[in-house]
Amino acid sequence: MAAQPWGGDCRGFVLLSILLGTLWEAWAGRILYSVSEETDKGSFVGDIAKDLGLEPRELAERGVRIVSKGKTQLFALNPRSGSLVTAGRIDREELCAQSPRCLVNFNILMEDKMNLYPIDVEIIDINDNVPRFLTEEINVKIMETAAPGVRFPLSEAGDPDVGTNSLQSYQLSPNRHFSLAVQSGDDGTKYPELVLEQLLDREEERVHHLVLTASDGGDPPLSSTARIQVTVVDVNDHAPVFSLPQYQVTVPENVPVGTRLLTIHAIDLDEGVNGEVTYSFRKITPKLLQMFHLNSLTGELSTLEGLDYEETAFYEMEVQAQDGPGSLTKAKVLITVLDMNDNAPEVTVMSLSSSVPEDTPLGTVIALFYLQDRDSGKNGEVTCTIPENLPFKLENSIDNYYRLVTTKNLDRETLSMYNVTLKATDGGTPPLSRETHISVQVADTNDNPPTFPHSSYSVYIPENNPRGASIFLVTAQDHDSEENAQVTYSLAEDTIQGAPVSSYVSINSDTGVLYALQSFDYEQLRELQLRVTARDSGNPPLCSNTSLNLFVLDQNDNAPEILY
Ligand SMILES: *[C@@H]1O[C@H](CO)[C@@H](O)[C@H](O)[C@H]1NC(C)=O
Ligand SMILES: *[C@@H]1O[C@H](CO)[C@@H](O)[C@H](O)[C@H]1NC(C)=O
Numbered sequence: 001m002a003a004q005p006w007g008g009d010c011r012g013f014v015l016l017s018i019l020l021g022t023l024w025e026a027w028a029g030r031i032l033y034s035v036s037e038e039t040d041k042g043s044f045v046g047d048i049a050k051d052l053g054l055e056p057r058e059l060a061e062r063g064v065r066i067v068s069k070g071k072t073q074l075f076a077l078n079p080r081s082g083s084l085v086t087a088g089r090i091d092r093e094e095l096c097a098q099s100p101r102c103l104v105n106f107n108i109l110m111e112d113k114m115n116l117y118p119i120d121v122e123i124i125d126i127n128d129n130v131p132r133f134l135t136e137e138i139n140v141k142i143m144e145t146a147a148p149g150v151r152f153p154l155s156e157a158g159d160p161d162v163g164t165n166s167l168q169s170y171q172l173s174p175n176r177h178f179s180l181a182v183q184s185g186d187d188g189t190k191y192p193e194l195v196l197e198q199l200l201d202r203e204e205e206r207v208h209h210l211v212l213t214a215s216d217g218g219d220p221p222l223s224s225t226a227r228i229q230v231t232v233v234d235v236n237d238h239a240p241v242f243s244l245p246q247y248q249v250t251v252p253e254n255v256p257v258g259t260r261l262l263t264i265h266a267i268d269l270d271e272g273v274n275g276e277v278t279y280s281f282r283k284i285t286p287k288l289l290q291m292f293h294l295n296s297l298t299g300e301l302s303t304l305e306g307l308d309y310e311e312t313a314f315y316e317m318e319v320q321a322q323d324g325p326g327s328l329t330k331a332k333v334l335i336t337v338l339d340m341n342d343n344a345p346e347v348t349v350m351s352l353s354s355s356v357p358e359d360t361p362l363g364t365v366i367a368l369f370y371l372q373d374r375d376s377g378k379n380g381e382v383t384c385t386i387p388e389n390l391p392f393k394l395e396n397s398i399d400n401y402y403r404l405v406t407t408k409n410l411d412r413e414t415l416s417m418y419n420v421t422l423k424a425t426d427g428g429t430p431p432l433s434r435e436t437h438i439s440v441q442v443a444d445t446n447d448n449p450p451t452f453p454h455s456s457y458s459v460y461i462p463e464n465n466p467r468g469a470s471i472f473l474v475t476a477q478d479h480d481s482e483e484n485a486q487v488t489y490s491l492a493e494d495t496i497q498g499a500p501v502s503s504y505v506s507i508n509s510d511t512g513v514l515y516a517l518q519s520f521d522y523e524q525l526r527e528l529q530l531r532v533t534a535r536d537s538g539n540p541p542l543c544s545n546t547s548l549n550l551f552v553l554d555q556n557d558n559a560p561e562i563l564y
Contacts, residue, residue: 030105030118030119030120031046031048031051031117031118031119031120032119032120032121032122033045033046033084033119033120033121033122034121034122034123034124035086035090035121035122035123035124036123036124036125036126037089037090037091037092037093037095037123037124037125037126037128038089038090038091038092038126038128039086039089039090040086040089041085041086041087041088041089042076042078042085042086043085043086044083044084044085045075045083045084045085045086045121046083046084046119046121047081047082047083047084048064048077048082048083048084048108048119049081049082049083050082052064052108052110052117054082055082056079056080056081056082056083057079057082058082059077059079059082060079062110062111062112062113063109063110063111063112064077064108064109064110064111065077065108065109065111066106066107066108066109067106067107067108067109067116068106068107073087074086074087074088074090074104074121075087075104075106075121084119084121090123092123092124092125092126092162093128093129093160093161095123096123097160098160098162099162100162100163101122102122102123102125103120103121103122103123104120104121104122104123105118105119105120105121106118106119107119125161125162125163125165126161126165126218127161127165127216127218127219127220127221127222128161129159129160129161129165129216129222130159130216130222130223130224131157131158131159131166131167131214131215131216131222131223131224132157132158132159132214132224133155133156133157133212133214133224133225133226134155134156134157134158135155135226136225136226136227137226137227137229138154138155138212138226138227138228138229139228139229139231140152140154140194140228140229140230140231141230141231141233142196142200142230142231142232142233143232143233143235144199144200144201144202144232144233144234144235144237145235145237146196146199146200147196147199148196148197148198148199149195149196150195150196151181151193151194151195151196152193152194152195152196153191153192153193153194154191154192154193154194154212154226154228155226156189156190156191156192156214157170157214157224157226159214159216159222161216161218163217164216164217164218165216165217165218166216166217167190167214167215167216168215168216168217168221169182169190169214169215169217170182170190170192170212170213170214170215171212171213171215172194172210172211172212172213173210173211173212173213175208175210176197176198177196177197177198177200177208177230178194178195178196178197178208178210178230179195179197180192180193180194180195180212181193181195192212192214194210194228194230200232201232202232202233202234202235202270202271203237203238203269203270205232206231206232207229207230207231207232208228208229208230208232209227209228209229209230210227210228210229210230211225211226211227211228212225212226212227212228213225214226234270234271234272234274234275235270235274236270236274236323236324236325236327237270238268238269238270238274238275238323238327239268239323239327239328239329240266240267240268240277240321240322240323240327240328240329241266241267241268241269241329242264242265242266242321242329242331243264243265243266243267244264244331245331245332246331246332246333246334247262247264247319247331247332247333247334248333248334248335248336249261249262249333249334249335249336250335250336250337250338251307251335251336251337251338252337252338252340253306253307253308253309253310253337253338253339253340253342254306254307254340254342255303255306255307256303256306257303257304257305257306258302258303258304259302259303260300260301260302261292261301261302261303261335262300262301262333263298263299263300263301264279264294264299264301264319264321264331264333265299266279266299266321266329266331268321268323268327270323272324273323273324273325274323274324274325275323275324276323276324277321277322277323278296278297278321278322279294279295279296279297279299279319279320279321279322280294280296280319280320280322281294281317281318281319281320282317282318282319282320282330283317283318284317284318288315288317290304290305291303291304291305291307291315292304292315292317294319299321301319301333307337308337309337309338309339309340309342309375309376310339310343310374310375312337313336313337313339314334314335314336314337315333315334315335315337316332316333316334316335317332317333317335318330318331318332318333319331319332319333339375339376339377339379339380340375340379340428341375341379341426341428341429341430341431341432342375343373343374343375343379343380343426343432344373344424344426344432344433344434345371345372345373345382345424345425345426345432345433345434346371346372346373346424346434347369347370347371347372347384347422347424347434347436348369348370348372349367349368349369349436349438350368350369350370350401351367351368352366352367352368352438353365353366353367353440354441355440355441355442355443356406356410356440356441356442356443357442357443357444357445358409358410358411358412358413358442358443358444358445358447359409359410359445359447360406360410361406362406362407362408362409363405363406363407364405364406365403365404365405366392366403366404366405366406366438366440367403367404367438367440368397368401368402368403368404369401369402369404369422369436369438370399370400370401370402371384371400371402371424372400373424373426375426375428378426378427378428378429379426379427379428380426380427381426381427382400382424382425382426382427383424383425383426383427384402384422384423384424384425385422385423385425386404386420386421386422386423387420387421390418390420391406391407391408391409391410391418392404392405392406392407392418392420392440393405393407394422404420404422404438410442411442412442412443412444412445412480412481413447413448413479413480415442416441416442416444417439417440417441417442418439418440418442419437419438419439420437420438420439420440421435421436421437422435422436422437422438423435424436444480444481444482444484445480445484446480446484446536446538446539446540446541446542447480448478448479448480448484448485448542449478449534449536449542449543449544450476450477450478450485450487450534450535450536450542450543450544451476451477451478451534451544452474452475452476452532452534452544452545452546453475453477454546455546455547456546456547456548456549457472457474457546457547457548457549458548458549458551459471459472459514459548459549459550459551460550460551460553461516461520461550461551461552461553462552462553462555463519463520463521463522463523463552463553463554463555463557464519464520464521464555464557465516465519465520466516466519467516467517467518467519468515468516468517469515469516470513470514470515470516471505471514471515471516471550472513472514472548472550473511473512473513473514474489474507474512474514474532474534474546474548475512476489476512476534476544476546478534478536478542480536480538483536483537483538483539484536484537484538485536486536486537487512487534487535487536487537488509488510488534488535488536488537489507489508489509489510489511489512489532489533489534489535490507490509490532490533490535491505491506491507491530491531491532491533492530492531492532492533492545494529494530494531496525496528496529497525501528501530502517503517503518504516504517504518504528505517505528505530505550507532512532512534514530514532514548520552521552522552522553522554522555523554523557523558525552526551526552527549527550527551527552528549528550528552529547529548529549529550530547530548530549530550531545531546531547531548532545532546532547532548533545534546
């Protein structure tokens with residue numbers, strides 16, 4: 001039976017274990033001592049004098065000494081107390097490594113009798129080593145799609161102590177996602193493993209920081225820690241998400257080509273190519289494709305052509321955002337084009353009298369036209385004016401139809417043609433206007449009689465004029481035109497000294513030239529009174545008269561005559 005009188009405190013205590021019974025029995029076997037490692041030099045190991053049945057002083061007298069096979073002496077004899085003591089610090093781990101039992105054996109030689117006594121000293125392990133991880137930083141990469149239950153080996157810790165002083169357990173810092181499993185190898189080595197308990201989400205938490213603690217079973221236990229960094233590897237589990245379900249913009253139609261209308265934006269929570277978003281049109285007509293450009297990287301939507309409210313006032317298109325592997329999301333883009341005052345009003349003449357008689361009654365309609373402006377709202381509201389000093393005014397008919405009517409009597413002889421400027425102006429800011437010219441010809445009516453410059457003329461003709469000689473010319477003016485101004489001349493029927501006027505004088509009806517039909521004789525006829533009528537060819541004709549006094553002048557055509 002072996003007694004194990006362990007001290008309550010292993011440190012510094014020298015423990016002795018001997019076979020009970022007689023010394024003989026002790027000598028017959030081996031003397032076994034035990035001492036804790038790492039005790040101070042000179043620490044008590046065993047009462048060798050007593051165990052050999054000697055008084056302490058006899059050790060020296062009898063030449064007792066330690067013999068061992070060339071090893072560094074770990075022990076020495078204390079001749080004064082007769083005990084075996086340590087010769088220096090003993091490190092069990094250096095001596096025996098991981099062997100569960102560490103025995104040092106040597107012999108005691110008693111020189112006088114040449115007796116050898118085998119001694120065994122067991123070096124008792126103390127917990128002088130902390131379990132250590134090879135690296136204090138453990139990196140683990142796990143796909144975010146990894147299923148719960150998957151295990152990831154962690155690097156283990158080592159503790160050179162033995163028995164309960166060696167590594168006993170691992171603990172993982174508390175967390176939601178992971179637990180710890182420990183596998184035991186054949187040699188008793190414990191392999192810690194990280195077990196995924198709950199699904200990971202990289203977008204929620206990119207990295208998980210855990211602490212792994214390795215503890216031994218010493219008293220008190222020693223432990224050390226390693227930091228575990230679990231990096232969650234991205235999987236394309238998110239599609240891009242637009243910042244808005246639909247994008248709207250209102251733009252004036254006159255924005256320059258290339259103007260950025262709006263920017264669409266989508267976010268993809270994944271990382272790397274999984275999160276790289278590009279933009280494109282989704283449903284778009286070839287026509288719109290020519291009009292708009294979408295920057296695939298920035299999401300900027302701009303114009304490639306000018307917008308025209310009058311052509312299209314509203315555009316709707318679908319766009320999409322796509323990540324690297326191809327997950328996509330769509331959104332709508334609505335573009336409202338605002339009318340700008342970019343169209344001038346137009347005047348369309350529907351009907352126009354090419355000429356208007358000058359005696360036309362007041363209020364006669366000369367032209368009918370309508371106003372139009374392609375713009376809308378105020379930009380399309382058109383008003384029309386004409387200069388104020390004209391004998392015309394504008395009358396609104398229905399809607400945008402207008403009439404040009406006369407407000408004063410026209411007189412061709414004063415003004416035969418009016419160039420009426422219609423100015424149509426819209427209500428835009430600034431307003432646009434357009435001028436249209438309507439030319440109104442005033443047609444002649446026979447409202448002017450031919451007129452002679454004088455109401456009477458005196459004509460002097462020397463007597464003895466040749467017959468048929470032209471004696472005078474009358475000319476009447478008629479301000480009318482054409483036949484209304486075509487004047488014919490005639491002599492009023494009358495008699496002179498019993499003979500008709502036409503036997504004395506004739507008139508060329510076209511030219512107004514008067515001819516003498518006789519050679520006048522002053523001594524017979526001294527004066528003729530004529531009336532010339534000028535008549536135009538109007539219908540009815542108008543005429544006027546002038547009077548002509550013809551005086552025959554005396555010539556010396558008679559020789560004196562002696563009456564008696
Ligand atoms: C009318 O007047 C405008 C400008 O004053 C001119 O351009 C146009 O030729 C004129 N029209 C006629 C028929 O005389
Ligand atoms: C012109 O004279 C004719 C005849 O002499 C007469 O009938 C007519 O009324 C006169 N016309 C005018 C305008 O005096």
